[in-house]
Each structure stands twice: as C-alpha cells, then as structure tokens.
Amino acid sequence: MESFADFDQATIAAIATPPGAGGIGIIRISGSRAREILLQLFRPARGEVASGRSHQLRYGWIVEPESGRPLDEVMAVYMAAPATYTREDVVEIHGHGGYVVLREILGLILAREGVRAAEAGEFTKRAFLNGRIDLTRAEAVLDVLNAGTREGLNLAMSQLQGGLQQQLEPVRRALLEVLAVVEVAIDFPDEDAEIIDTAALGRRLELEVRQPLQELLERADRGRIFREGATVVILGRPNVGKSSLLNALLQDERAIVTAIPGTTRDTIEECLNIHGMPLRIVDTAGIRETTEEVEGIGIERSRRRVAEADLVLLLVEAGSEPSSEDMALFDSVREKKVLVVVNKLDLLGDASPAAAEAALAAWRHRFPGRELTGISARARVGLEQLEDLVFRLISGDEPRDPGYACVPNARHRAALARTLPALERVQQGLAAGLAPELLAVELQACLGSLGEIIGEVGSEELLDTIFSSFCIGK
Template sequence: MAASLLKTEETIAAIATALGSGGIGIVRISGPTAERILRRLFVPHRSQAVWQSHRLCYGKVVDRSSAVLDEAMAVLMRAPHSYTCEDVAEIQSHGSWPVLQAILAEVLAAGARPAEPGEFTKRAFLAGRIDLTRAEAVADLIEARTAASAKLAAEHLQGALYERISAVRDALVELLAQVEVAIDFPDDAAEILESGHLLDLLRTRAAQPLQRLLALAEQGRVFREGIKAVIAGRPNVGKSSLLNALLREERALVADLPGTTRDTIEELISVRGIPVHLVDTAGIRDHADAVEGLGIERARRKVEQADLVLLVLDASQELTASDRELLRSLAGKKRILVLNKLDAAAPDMLERISREFAEETQVRTAAKSGGGIEALLDAIQQAALGKGGAMEERLACAPNLRHKLILEKTLAACAQVEATLLAGEPADLLAVDLQTALDHLADIVGLTTPDDVLDAVFSKFCIGK
C-alpha cells in the first residue's frame, strides 16, 4: 500500500457518533500527538493511573481553564494496534451534542485539526491495514438500511470480495509466470503456449469467476441502494390502503371520497432484506381541481422516476378506460398489477381481468384486511432481484459500480489474452495483455488506484469514520 502518502505529522480529530442526543458520544483522535492531547484534556479518577494501551480509564474531561466539561471514559490505542495504525485516543462522554462539540474544540485547540470525511478509514487504507474493498465496505455498513444490506457490507469488510479478486489475480500471475518462461526459453515457447492447460486455466480460474462476480453486481446494488416502488392508479382503487398494509401502520388517510390523497407519501420499508422506497401517489384522473391537479402531475413524475410501479386496479368493478390508459403509459416500465378489493370482487369479474392481462405479473390483494400482502412482497422481491441466484451467494459477494466497471475491463483483457493464445501470437504480446488484466484488478483493491479515485471513494464517508 501507499503508506508513504500518509501525512503522519498531522493529528486529526472528529466526533465519531451521529448528530443528536444519546447515552454515549465519542470524540476520536488519531496521529502522533493523540496521547499528548489525551493527557492534556483527560484527568483520571485515580491520580496514579498509568495509561495502558487498549484499557478504558474513568475520569473527567477538562478545558484549558481546568473547568470540568463532563465525566467520561477514555481509551488510548497505541500504534500500530489501532484502526488507523497510528496512536488513537477516544473520549467517551455523555452523548450531548454541545458537550461533544466543547470537547472537540478543546482537542483542536490542543493541536489537532478537523478530520475530513472518511479520513480515519483512509489512513487505515494508506497504512496497509485494509484494502480498498474493505474500506468501501465500512461506508456501506454505516449506510446499511436493512439486515441484508448490513450483512453484505459485513461480508465485504471481512474480505469476501478481496478473496475472490485475489484468487483471480493468483491465476493470472500463474499464467504470466508461464508466459515469462516461454519468453526466456524461446525454443520451448511453442510447446508452452500451445498447451491446453493455459487456456483452461484462463477460462476456469479467471474468466468464469469474473463473469460470476459481474452477474451479482446489479443484485448487490439493489441490496445497497434499494429500489423506488411507486403505488399508482386511478382514485379510490385502494392505493393508500395498500401503503398502510405494506407499512403495517395507518400512515395514509383512507376515505371513500375520490381525491383524498393530493400529495405523495414516501416511506422506507424492508422487503425480504431489500430497502424499498415506497411512494403513495394521488389518484390519476383527467378531471380534478387545481390542488388535486398538482398532486396528479407529481404522481406522473414519480411514476417516470420509479424502478417499479405497483399499478392498483379495483377488482370489484369493471375496468375503465383510465385503467387501460394507465397501463399503456407504463410501457417499458417494470410493473406489478395489484388486483385489489379481492374481498368484494365477483369471481367471474376477477377472472376476466386476469385473462385480459394474462401476460402481466399479477397479485390479488384485499389491502384493508391485509390479504395477499405476503404474495405482493414476494412479487416485489422477484421484480427487484430477477430470477435465479442463491441468497447466500448473492450476499457473500456483490461488487459495487466501481468494481463492476473495473471487472468488465479485466474480463475484456482476459478475452484478449484468449484471442492472442488461439491466434498463436508471440509470448511477449500475451504478457502485455495479462499485465493489463492484473493492473485492472490492482485498481479494485487499491494497489494502483489514482488519487482522484481515492478522494471520490472516501468523500462519501461521514466525518468521524
């Protein structure tokens, strides 16, 4: 790792806990003067206390005039056995934001500077403690919105993606070593390069694993970022009742009067571990007053932006021209037809609707009583993830967009290696193609990643991590 890039002469500090009140708040300090600053601000309860690495100490935090700011616990973690591989000190006070800000102000006055977003993790990366995939997993874990997305991030933090990348890299290094032998011993080059072993090694241990990783990229994005699902339909088909049923709470006002919902209502739920941003919209119709018309226009914009549309139809009535027009307007959109009011629907009418839209994904619900909601959740999961793919494999390793783009370049380089092998080209050309593939993989884990890419990665972190 590029440990030389680390500015070890600077000590940084930040509040490491979230904004707001809490039982405990933490001010984190990292750098060569962390211990000196801690000794300056923290007075142990026992005057003879000896600072031992990684051992909590009870005492009080004082300001420059020796006035007590708070009772607290403090811990010193001496290099290299710390998160950043530097001396790290943490002051754990009560979680009052004014108290934490006062403590941080004293830390900065004692010689530290404010940490930039993600700078603690960036120092851990530059010191070689973690690779770039693990560093990105830290941010993903902090931002995780469901248990499944947290599990995905935790798997990456433990090195799941790094291990798969390393396995591919080992295969390419082995290939390059044999090609180098062919370059060094030209008399034996033809025999070495024409061996089916090289082609088999390239396909089974490099190309195919890369293809499997790429196949998981979109599913990984869904678990990390979630999808936007918009509930749409004409007035009084049960959209708000459906929202309440999915949320399992009375979030939206429900009434028999058409046009009750005049604005969008947005909530986040977990659907089988997938973060789903649910949007309830105003009923879409042609004739409405000015205020309702604004809501309808907003509903149409939300539908355009949606990853998935839940088009609600009233199965207790004959479908209208508006229902069919709404469906036609969704051409090309991923959608689920929700045949609602199942408890009031005549069987023959329900069957007519089902037959008319037989090619559409359909779910039957009775939103007010909660009927069919589990089936709808299953359909949302299926629409979000697509068919196939084992859940455990998916969670074990799913690359993000940055990884995906680099993996595509690596796979293209592997395809070029195969073409060069099959064409019987000279060994030195093979070596160049293999080195290109290895360089791409090095970018994923951060061995050769440009500074501007590193800055972009760590800028997404919160301050204090």
C-alpha cells in the same frame, strides 16, 4: 499497492458520534501526538496519566491545561500503534453526549500544535493507507453504517471480513501465473510455441478467471438493491384502492382513505422491508384529467415518480371491466417492469377460489405476458403472495437465504466490467497464436482492473472520492 507514503501525517481529531444530545459522546484522536494530548488534557481520578496501560479505559476529567478548570467527567483510553483502527496511536475520550461540551473538548484538542480536524472518512482512509484493511473492506465500513435491512448488514459484514478480496485473490493469482508463463515465452522467443500450451492456458483462464468474475457480476445488481433499495410505485385510476394498499403493506393507517375520488393529492412515500430488501413505496395521486390546480400538481409529481420506479404496481378493480383509464395507464408504463394487482376481491360476493380465479382471468387476457396477482387491500388478503412477487420481479430471484455471499458495489462492478473484455482478448489471442508481448499487455490490463478494486492500483483522486462519502469521525 501504489505508494501513498507522502499522505498528511498530522495528528487528527473529530467527534465520532452523531450530532445532537445523547448519553455518551466520543472524540477520537489518531496520530503520533495522540498520547501527548491525552497527557495534557486528562486528569485521572487515581494515579498518574502516564501510568495507564495501552487499551485500558480510565475514569477522570478533561481539564483546561491553563486554568485547570474541568470541562467534563469522562472515560479515556490510549491505544498504542499498531493494534488500533488506523495502525497509529489512537486516543478515545468518552464523555457526555451534549453538543456544546463535545465541541469544547474538541476545541482544546485542535488548539494543540500539530493537530487538525479530521476530514470525512479520514480515520478509515488511514486504516487503508497504513495497510490494516484493503479498499473493499474500507468501503464496507460505509455499507455497515448505511445498511437499511438485516440482509444488507450481513452483506456489508461479509465484505468487511474480506469476502470480496478473498474471492478475487484466486483469480488474481491465476492471472499472475499465466502472465509468468507468457513472460518466460517473451524471454525465449525461439521456444515460445513450446512454452505456451494454448489449450491448457485457455482452460485455466475460463475456469479460474472468467467464470468467477461472471458470477461476481451477476451478484452485483442484487447487491445494489440490498444496499441502496428500490422504488415501487402504486399506480391506478382514482378510488381503486392505492392508499388502502399502501396502508396494508405498512400495517398502518398512513394514507387517508375515503370513497371520494382524488383524496390523495400528492405522492406519499414510505419505507418497507420485504424479505430483507429495502423498498420505497410510493402512493400516487390518481392520474386523470382534472382542472383542479392542487390535484393537477400531484398528478404531475406522480408521473415523475413513475418514470423513476424500479417496479410499478398497476392497481385495477376486480369485478369490473378494464376501462379506457386502466388501459391508458398501462400503455404509459408498458416499457417498465409492471405487476398487475387486481384489488377488491372481497367485493365479488362469492369468496370461493374459483370466483377469485375467474376475476383474475378476466384481467389476465388484457395483459398478456405480465405478472398478475389478486388481493383485497381492505381485508388484507393476498399480501404475502404480492410481496413475494415484488421481491422476485425486482431482484430476479426467489426469497431465500443468500448465504451472505459478498457482492460487488458499483465501483467494483465497473472494474470487473473492464476486466472481461481484456480477458476475452487474451483468450482470443491464445487461440490465434498472438505474440506473447501482446498477450502480456492484455493480462496486465486485467490485473490492473482487479488491482483497482482492492486498492493495489489507484490514485489520490479515487481515494478522496470514496472516503468523502463517509461521516466525519469514521
């Protein structure tokens, strides 16, 4: 790993629990002066402060050293390096969760010499810089905190346990061993043709490098969806049942439903979990020509949300012929991923499957090549099939147990994407008998891109960018 030995060694402190009142608030201190600060500020109910063992939680009070005035009744623990989160001496003070009392205690700590407030993500950054975790695991900490669904949490935990690093290590080892062969050929130029078995090295690069990297890249988009979620917009002409569909999916009366066209004047957004995928469902104002100012503003907002959507649910009405409004809406989203949803099957009169299929067929021929399904939002019929289709269209896969394989995030994906062209140049160079010196340059480029992922190669700017997205105290 590139050396960052000169990083700031000051003792740092921060409130590690979210702002606001709570049952418990935690203050975390990390650095060489952590134990000394505890000795100055903590008064145990029994025994001396210095008599406490490492990793032993003790009951007592935080007091002002000058006046002896108690600030809070707490539990405190000292944890000796290196068996800590940061591999430095760490102290945690567990007090009452009021904002004022926590700020008062933190103020006492920061008033000690050689102590400063921690920056965003600095505790985890120190864990990385001190070699306790690689960069992929450090990033996974943030994914755990931000997980919006159980599957997103499981993916984050897989990475936190080193899943991505473990998958990359055999790839990196194969590249290093191929590079070692090439460098031997550089040292013995008269025998390079005998040393470099181009067919064998080419097969190894294909099986042990290219294929695993391609599999990781294929997982990246799915991983992005489970980490960040996707946006699904319900689109349709007025009074076609958009708000009813939103309420049915949420199993709650979130949107006002009336028979009056134009009831929804603005976009309504709610979060939904479909097979572990976090979704933002957007109910839009019915898009039509209007002279009413408020409705017009809502329609313009609807158009903007449609442009941002990962999937559009184009809602139409069973038992009616496609109107010019329906087709105009379809034309406006033709370039996007669209699922046509035929609503109000309950109003057909004939509830048989044959009647429902006939109603769908009347619409299917107007939208050739598009996915189409039928529902009754009011009767809540067909919603399970609709959810399965939404999942498949967004993720590109069927709902299933993913095995919680680790998936790359956007930064990892960019580094992997840089690795493959360099690898292709190596493979082509081997086949063409390229000079070993040039092969070595491209192999080093591959290793450099992989090193960026786990933090073996990087810069202070890269680390600052990654850890600045963390909360203070983590």
